[in-house]
Each structure stands twice: as structure tokens, then as C-alpha cells.
Amino acid sequence: MAKLARRHPDNTPGDWYVDDRCIACDVARQHAPNLISSTDDGLSIVTRQPAGPDEEMMMWRAALACPTRSVGTISHRDTPAGVFPQEVAPGVFLCGHNDLRSFGAHAWFVPQANDPFLVDAPHWDRTLVQAIEEVGGVDHVLLTHRDDVSDAHRYAEHFGARVWIHAADRDAAPFATDIITTADETTIFPGMVAFAMPGHTRGSVLYLHSERHSFSGDTLAWSRRTSDLRAIETIWYSRQEHQRSLLRLARSGHHFEYVFPGHGDWTKGPIDDMSDRLTRLT
Numbered sequence: 001m002a003k004l005a006r007r008h009p010d011n012t013p014g015d016w017y018v019d020d021r022c023i024a025c026d027v028a029r030q031h032a033p034n035l036i037s038s039t040d041d042g043l044s045i046v047t048r049q050p051a052g053p054d055e056e057m058m059m060w061r062a063a064l065a066c067p068t069r070s071v072g073t074i075s076h077r078d079t080p081a082g083v084f085p086q087e088v089a090p091g092v093f094l095c096g097h098n099d100l101r102s103f104g105a106h107a108w109f110v111p112q113a114n115d116p117f118l119v120d121a122p123h124w125d126r127t128l129v130q131a132i133e134e135v136g137g138v139d140h141v142l143l144t145h146r147d148d149v150s151d152a153h154r155y156a157e158h159f160g161a162r163v164w165i166h167a168a169d170r171d172a173a174p175f176a177t178d179i180i181t182t183a184d185e186t187t188i189f190p191g192m193v194a195f196a197m198p199g200h201t202r203g204s205v206l207y208l209h210s211e212r213h214s215f216s217g218d219t220l221a222w223s224r225r226t227s228d229l230r231a232i233e234t235i236w237y238s239r240q241e242h243q244r245s246l247l248r249l250a251r252s253g254h255h256f257e258y259v260f261p262g263h264g265d266w267t268k269g270p271i272d273d274m275s276d277r278l279t280r281l282t
């Protein structure tokens with residue numbers, strides 16, 4: 001819950017505000033880009049109060065996704081139903097409830113008939129769990145890398161799901177049931193390719209789903225500033241390996257129309273020339 005005593009002084013007057021515990025992860029601004037902006041030091045503040053139900057919902061999404069729970073209302077309004085999961089593309093849902101341990105990384109949910117899956121894990125939340133239960137649960141938790149594990153073990157245990165992680169990052173998820181060992185790519189269930197992307201971490205994996213959706217972890221994201229694909233700049237393992245991984249992906253012959261990252265923006269609609277964009281990027 002946001003703390004009124006710590007309301008950032010630069011918030012615009014009105015019910016919604018951001019407190020100064022913000023860690024500048026950008027998530028709230030991704031959900032409410034015209035309502036929440038950045039100060040010079042990267043913290044979030046409300047710069048315009050929402051007008052109408054659509055913008056109110058954007059603020060609720062920002063509030064429930066914020067890993068420090070820094071977004072709230074002075075009037076302590078009750079959270080409405082149906083904030084998350086949020087369908088962001090046909091059949092692909094954003095979980096919200098981003099966890100502080102993963103510096104606010106996004107987690108994704110695809111409730112398909114066979115092999116429904118989560119990519120990375122959100123903070124444990126009963127309302128979200130119930131929403132996932134109502135559409136049949138998950139069979140797989142696909143971890144993109146060691147940083148974004150969060151409450152994966154709780155979701156996996158609750159739903160009896162298999163947990164996938166690359167061997168090079170496996171120590172971050174000792175409860176994993178399936179270890180990916182490829183240095184290149186492997187199909188782990190029908191329609192799902194695990195593509196090894198060492199760079200950000202040694203065990204980073206990008207999951208390509210149905211040649212449409214790229215669940216990219218901390219390798220690629222969409223930029224709302226340039227409206228283009230961008231490479232994640234934060235590298236813990238090897239920048240050279242990161243560049244090699246991107247080049248391998250560009251030359252792999254795989255196609256995708258959407259990018260759903262751990263950090264950063266996601267594509268808001270299908271992008272036909274994603275392969276060209278990736279080639280230009282590399």
C-alpha cells in the first residue's frame with residue numbers, strides 16, 4: 001500500500017500519487033504512460049490525474065504492478081476486480097504483481113488448451129492465483145534467467161507445474177524439474193522453442209512460442225520512445241556473448257511478431273517486420 005506520509009512532493013494535486021519509495025523500475029510508467037512520468041532522477045510521479053474508467057484502470061494496473069506498492073490513492077479506494085491478468089495480445093496475459101526481488105520484472109501467462117504456461121513468476125497473490133485457476137491453471141513455469149525467479153516455486157507447487165531453467169542458471173531455482181542444456185535451441189513442448197541467449201546472464205533463455213511470441217527475459221524489449229526493438233543494456237555475464245546471442249537469433253530463421261520482456265515495454269500489436277528490426281539491431 002502506498003504511504004501517504006511519503007508522498008513525493010512533485011505529484012500533481014489529486015487523489016492518485018506515488019510515494020518516494022519508488023525504485024525507478026519504470027513499470028508504472030509502462031502501464032500509465034500519459035499519467036505517470038519520471039522526475040529528473042528517474043523516480044515516478046503522477047503528472048496528470050486519470051479521467052474516465054480506462055485511465056482509472058491504467059492507474060490500478062500501475063498500482064498492482066509496482067514492486068514497492070508506491071502507487072495509491074489518498075482516499076484508500078478499494079481495488080476493483082479484473083485488474084490482472086491483463087490480456088495484452090490474443091491469448092497472452094500480463095500477470096502484474098511484479099516482485100521487488102526481480103526488480104519489478106514482468107511475468108506472462110498463456111492459458112492455452114495444451115501446455116498452459118507462465119513465463120517467469122510474479123509475486124504470490126491469491127487473486128491472481130484464483131484467476132489462473134479459473135482458466136485451468138499452468139503446466140509449465142518457464143524461467144528466462146536467474147534474476148526473475150520470484151515466487152516460481154510457490155506457483156509451481158500450487159499448480160503441480162514443471163519448472164524449466166537453463167543449466168547455467170539452475171542454482172537460482174534448485175526446485176526446477178527440467179534443466180535446459182542446449183547451447184543453441186531445443187523444442188521443449190509442441191510450439192515452444194527454448195533459445196539459449198547467454199549474455200545478460202550465462203543461462204539466459206528466450207522462449208519462442210508458435211513463431212509469434214518472443215518471451216525475451218532480459219535480452220530484448222520494445223522501446224516506447226523509439227517505437228522499435230531494443231537490446232537490454234544491463235549485462236551481468238558478457239556483452240560479447242550477448243551480441244553473439246542476438247546475432248544467432250537474427251540468423252536462426254525464427255519469426256516472431258511480439259516481444260514480451262522481463263523489463264521494459266512490450267509490443268502493443270503484431271509487428272510484421274520484426275526479423276528486419278532484429279537484423280538492423282544486430
Ligand code: SF4
Nearest residue numbers: 022023025026028066
Ligand atoms: S513501478 Fe513503482 S517502483 Fe517502479 S517506477 Fe513505478 S512507482 Fe517506481
